[in-house]
Amino acid sequence: MENKLRFGVFGGGSWGTALVKMLSENLDNVGWYMRNEYAIRHLKKEKHNPNYLSSVEFDMDRLNLSHNINEIVSASDVLIFAIPSAFLESELKDLNISLKDKIVFSAIKGIVPESGEIVGEHFHDQYEIPFKNIGVITGPCHAEEVALERLSYLTIACADEEKAKAVADVLKSDYIRTKISDDIIGTEYAAMLKNIYAIASGIAHGLGYGDNFQSVLMSNAIREMKRFIDRVYKMKRNINNSAYLGDLLVTSYSIFSRNRMLGNMIGKGYTVKSAMMEMNMVAEGYYAAKSAHLLMDKLEKKSKTPIINAVYDVLYKEKNPKKVFAKLTEKLD
Known part of the structure; x- marks a missing residue:
């Protein structure tokens, strides 16, 4: 898969911030949805997230920031969710765009309370996304060590190997090693x-x-x-x-x-x-x-x-x- 895909990260916490850092080192433009409007204003002025991993300084020319979830969904082919599972549905309630044609990767480590399902199953059942378009980003990897650029490892799992490789390619760097897996569940x-x-x-x-x-x-x-x-x-x-x-x-x-x-x-x-x-x-x-x-x-x-x-x-x-x-x-x- 040619890596001309547009990426968007959803979540303004430590893991979302770490993912944006990784992506922005390889991509010219990264979409970033954050609910907190103050954090967005702070980022635009001071170039760092005021609440999480504040030592990470971003090149603002590479970021498309918005507190409107539909704006980032529209501008992205690959959606990476890093919103705590307990709050995922409340964040998606404002969504008025179909996700059927999107590629969705979960960086969430939990169960969605409303459905009792892991995130991939939840997106498949509730948003009609085919399993071939759903993937998982997992560790071992702490956001704090990504901020410090300490050597870390990620596993990218997807039933579609080509999509797993595409995501792995844009996350890897001198301090991030990536491997792919087909064991999404x-x-x-x-x-x-x-x-x-x-x-x-x-x-x-x-x-x-x-x-x-x-x-x-x-x-x-x-x-x-x-x-x-x-x-x-x-x-x-x-x-x-x-x-x-x-x-x-x-x-x-x-x-x-x-x-x-x-x-x-x-x-x-x-x-x-x-x-x-x-x-x-x-x-x-x-x-x-x-x-x-x-x-x-x-x-x-x-x-x-x-x-x-x-x-x-x-x-x-x-x-x-x-x-x-x-x-x-x-x-x-």
């Missing part, structure tokens, strides 16, 4: 599940569990992830690849992980509500824990996901983290 579920396991890692840390337990927790988490994904969409995949295991590890251990931060606060005694109020960013794992738990319950496979169950019990049943994790330790090996 598996990589997107992995991107969602790793946030739940990062909350578990954070809770364990906050409770005072050490590195020895964390290693056992992560060993069990990757096996639990494999069971979950195989149950939902079985195909040949290597769960030890960076899109699965690598993304799990960086999200569970990194100081930049908002999901680990949420878990850590809860483990140290914060209520779930107070921890979420104190954080100024969305922890996708909070919403994902409920969706994953309900899905496994529906499939009658809940017994196969003890870590997800433990996180769900802490977040939604308000069970004591110390007691829940004491029981969890007996189920791990």
